[in-house]
Amino acid sequence: xxxxxxxxxxxxxxxxxxxxxxxxxxxxxxxxxxxxxxxxxxxxxxxxxxxxxxxxxxxxxxxxxxxxxxxxxxxxxxxxxxxxxxxxxxxxxxxxxxxxxxxxxxxxxxxxxxxxxxxxxxxxxxxxxxxxxxxxxxxxxxxxxxxxxxxxxxxxxxxxxxxxxxxxxxxxxxxxxxxxxxxxxxxxxxxxxxxxxxxxxxxxxxxxxxxxxxxxxxxxxxxxxxxxxxxxxxxxxxxxxxxxxxxxxxxxxxxxxxxxxxxxxxxxxxxxxxxxxxxxxxxxxxxxxxxxxxxxxxxxxxxxxxxxxxxxxxxxxxxxxxxxxxxxxxxxxxxxxxxxxxxxxxxxxxxxxxxxxxxxxxxxxxxxxxxxxxxxxxxxxxxxxxxxxxxxxxxxxxxxxxxxxxxxxxxxxxxxxxxxxxxxxxxxxxxxxxxxxxxxxxxxxxxxxxxxxxxxxxxxxxxxxxxxxxxxxxxxxxxxxxxxxxxxxxxxxxxxxxxxxxxxxxxxxxxxxxxxxxxxxxxxxxxxxxxxxxxxxxxxxxxxxxxxxxxxxxxxxxxxxxxxxxxxxxxxxxxxxxxxxxxxxx
Amino acid sequence: xxxxxxxxxxxxxxxxxxxxxxxxxxxxxxxxxxxxxxxxxxxxxxxxxxxxxxxxxxxxxxxxxxxxxxxxxxxxxxxxxxxxxxxxxxxxxxxxxxxxxxxxxxxxxxxxxxxxxxxxxxxxxxxxxxxxxxxxxxxxxxxxxxxxxxxxxxxxxxxxxxxxxxxxxxxxxxxxxxxxxxx
Numbered sequence: 001x002x003x004x005x006x007x008x009x010x011x012x013x014x015x016x017x018x019x020x021x022x023x024x025x026x027x028x029x030x031x032x033x034x035x036x037x038x039x040x041x042x043x044x045x046x047x048x049x050x051x052x053x054x055x056x057x058x059x060x061x062x063x064x065x066x067x068x069x070x071x072x073x074x075x076x077x078x079x080x081x082x083x084x085x086x087x088x089x090x091x092x093x094x095x096x097x098x099x100x101x102x103x104x105x106x107x108x109x110x111x112x113x114x115x116x117x118x119x120x121x122x123x124x125x126x127x128x129x130x131x132x133x134x135x136x137x138x139x140x141x142x143x144x145x146x147x148x149x150x151x152x153x154x155x156x157x158x159x160x161x162x163x164x165x166x167x168x169x170x171x172x173x174x175x176x177x178x179x180x181x182x183x184x185x186x187x188x189x190x191x192x193x194x195x196x197x198x199x200x201x202x203x204x205x206x207x208x209x210x211x212x213x214x215x216x217x218x219x220x221x222x223x224x225x226x227x228x229x230x231x232x233x234x235x236x237x238x239x240x241x242x243x244x245x246x247x248x249x250x251x252x253x254x255x256x257x258x259x260x261x262x263x264x265x266x267x268x269x270x271x272x273x274x275x276x277x278x279x280x281x282x283x284x285x286x287x288x289x290x291x292x293x294x295x296x297x298x299x300x301x302x303x304x305x306x307x308x309x310x311x312x313x314x315x316x317x318x319x320x321x322x323x324x325x326x327x328x329x330x331x332x333x334x335x336x337x338x339x340x341x342x343x344x345x346x347x348x349x350x351x352x353x354x355x356x357x358x359x360x361x362x363x364x365x366x367x368x369x370x371x372x373x374x375x376x377x378x379x380x381x382x383x384x385x386x387x388x389x390x391x392x393x394x395x396x397x398x399x400x401x402x403x404x405x406x407x408x409x410x411x412x413x414x415x416x417x418x419x420x421x422x423x424x425x426x427x428x429x430x431x432x433x434x435x436x437x438x439x440x441x442x443x444x445x446x447x448x449x450x451x452x453x454x455x456x457x458x459x460x461x462x463x464x465x466x467x468x469x470x471x472x473x474x475x476x477x478x479x480x481x482x483x484x485x486x487x488x489x490x491x492x493x494x495x496x497x498x499x500x501x502x503x504x505x506x507x508x509x510x511x512x513x514x515x516x517x518x519x520x521x522x523x524x525x526x527x528x529x530x531x532x533x534x535x536x537x538x539x540x541x542x543x544x545x546x547x548x549x550x551x552x553x554x555x556x557x558x559x560x561x562x563x564x565x566x567x568x569x570x571x572x573x574x575x576x577x578x579x580x581x582x583x584x585x586x
Numbered sequence: 587x588x589x590x591x592x593x594x595x596x597x598x599x600x601x602x603x604x605x606x607x608x609x610x611x612x613x614x615x616x617x618x619x620x621x622x623x624x625x626x627x628x629x630x631x632x633x634x635x636x637x638x639x640x641x642x643x644x645x646x647x648x649x650x651x652x653x654x655x656x657x658x659x660x661x662x663x664x665x666x667x668x669x670x671x672x673x674x675x676x677x678x679x680x681x682x683x684x685x686x687x688x689x690x691x692x693x694x695x696x697x698x699x700x701x702x703x704x705x706x707x708x709x710x711x712x713x714x715x716x717x718x719x720x721x722x723x724x725x726x727x728x729x730x731x732x733x734x735x736x737x738x739x740x741x742x743x744x745x746x747x748x749x750x751x752x753x754x755x756x757x758x759x760x761x762x763x764x765x766x767x768x769x
Contacts, residue, residue, distance in 0.1 A: 023750040025625040042684045049691040060621040062725045214727045235737040
């Protein structure tokens with residue numbers, strides 16, 4: 001606080017009926033009694049009139065100058081809560097345009113709900129200028145108009161850091177610059193960190209569509225974010241289509257799925273969840289609590305029972321900028337000249353997530369016979385790091401070989417003479433089933449001609465099979481995937497090199513346990529000769545095919561970044577790809 | 587004949603452009619002037635729009651070398667009176683003489699509005715973060731005082747007091763800034 005400021009504080013304490021009335025007028029609560037008392041003063045004293053009008057003009061300047069930057073598209077596309085407040089503020093400045101003569105208004109278009117004052121006024125000018133048919137002049141005039149009535153400067157939220165951020169078709173925000181309140185951003189993957197003037201920090205995790213509705217308001221159409229709001233940022237607000245999540249001095253996470261399902265998790269402190277256009281919080285969540293709702297429950301949030309919060313579902317710290325990432329591996333995969341198929345599983349909707357980014361083998365979800373209702377495949381599952389999304393497959397606890405949900409291509413995969421299958425995978429099977437086959441990538445053309453490019457069998461060994469009548473080719477030594485009790489498995493980088501040798505396939509398989517930080521490739525199968533050749537047929541990811549070609553052997557765990565090349569990649573190339581996960585591009 | 591039409595249309599276009607330019611330059615002043623008499627931002631905006639329409643209809647009466655903003659405020663004055671006449675039955679309003687006095691004062695201060703606004707811009711930068719935040723909620727995000735209080739977890743009365751204190755601080759700062767600039 002400055003000295004000048006303190007002196008003025010003292011002035012505010014002195015009772016002055018004129019200024020008290022002026023303040024009541026500005027707050028919309030003047031009384032008839034106040035008006036009666038002040039009338040005499042205003043009639044008699046020029047000094048009182050000057051004080052009164054100065055006060056009102058200040059109120060008017062703040063209203064005029066600060067309200068001019070209200071959002072338009074953003075307001076129209078969301079509903080409820082904080083946004084309604086803005087809409088009300090915006091719509092209060094809309095109204096008399098209907099009185100514009102029709103000859104002028106015809107070309108101007110109608111004002112949209114939520115369009116702010118500046119827009120509306122520009123519309124009037126636009127009508128005049130359209131009538132004048134002077135586009136160039138219009139541009140010049142609008143510039144001078146904006147200059148004349150430019151909003152007063154106020155601090156804005158800023159983008160302060162990104163990590164492996166990929167942005168959608170709309171322009172990308174610039175690190176260090178203020179975020180325009182009228183802009184929506186599409187963060188396709190990676191992370192973006194935003195700081196508000198009051199000190200709240202927000203980490204947005206792609207894929208997400210988000211924006212800033214004001215200096216202390218972040219809006220989230222879909223995606224996930226975590227927020228840390230110190231006491232100075234109390235009241236910081238996250239807006240979704242259904243609700244406002246208002247901080248009361250805390251840290252929390254908000255996730256909105258593309259289908260509208262929403263989650264709020266509180267890690268520390270408290271947040272209020274205010275539904276739709278309501279004024280009062282539907283829920284107040286404390287640290288350790290969460291709530292999840294679907295769009296059809298948005299009017300009944302107050303009836304929901306809080307559950308335990310899960311910090312794992314949100315990124316709460318930015319990774320070191322110099323480190324590697326899955327995003328960098330993905331980029332290297334995509335740029336490799338011999339890549340023929342790439343499934344990155346990014347994207348919020350299945351159509352995008354299951355797309356073959358290089359070839360035409362787009363995948364679609366299949367539910368195995370008897371698998372209905374038992375579980376589901378999850379798009380957008382947490383990957384190895386925050387720069388990626390993966391797919392979690394479903395495998396039933398009983399009769400797992402036959403019951404589950406996977407992905408299969410409609411078109412046939414044509415295996416080249418030599419190839420490499422590269423992927424990230426997490427294997428979560430527990431307990432291990434006797435005779436269980438867990439297929440990550442497969443194809444099959446007949447009872448005998450099958451391809452289990454990547455599978456797990458028996459006690460968790462990595463396995464391959466290209467002739468159904470032959471034994472599995474498995475890794476020697478310790479199983480790659482140990483039995484699990486009560487936890488998810490480790491993430492592995494896997495690469496399988498296949499080369500046709502007459503009627504056999506020459507195999508070399510490499511792996512690294514990413515969760516344990518292994519930075520060197522381990523050759524788990526070295527130059528083994530497996531009977532049979534890769535089969536032509538639909539490509540199955542997260543499952544395989546049974547003898548009768550029905551879908552079977554679902555994977556139990558998560559798969560990400562599956563790339564297929566038409567070359568047997570050198571060990572050095574594979575090691576470079578692994579390096580990208582830890583040390584990044586050099 | 588065609589040339590005559592073109593010239594006539596061109597003259598009309600020039601006239602519209604001139605009007606648009608002048609109108610754009612005085613909107614804030616007219617709004618503040620109306621607010622000084624009406625004491626309600628929504629009402630002031632409504633009068634502003636009515637005034638704009640009248641200004642357009644009477645634009646052929648405007649003398650190009652005269653002060654457009656002053657003329658606009660005179661038009662606005664009559665629009666305010668008409669507006670008050672319509673509202674008088676069910677609104678809290680000051681007496682006619684008080685309104686008349688306020689109109690004169692508003693005219694006077696509207697002439698100073700640009701200067702005071704420049705000072706206000708400087709003063710806003712001196713505000714404490716929490717005060718700036720309250721102003722943002724109230725003015726930029728358009729929250730009524732009650733709603734701002736809810737968002738901040740404070741009492742409505744407390745927020746009103748804070749807003750009054752901030753406005754008083756800004757008024758004091760504006761005076762000091764203008765005085766310093768005149769020295």
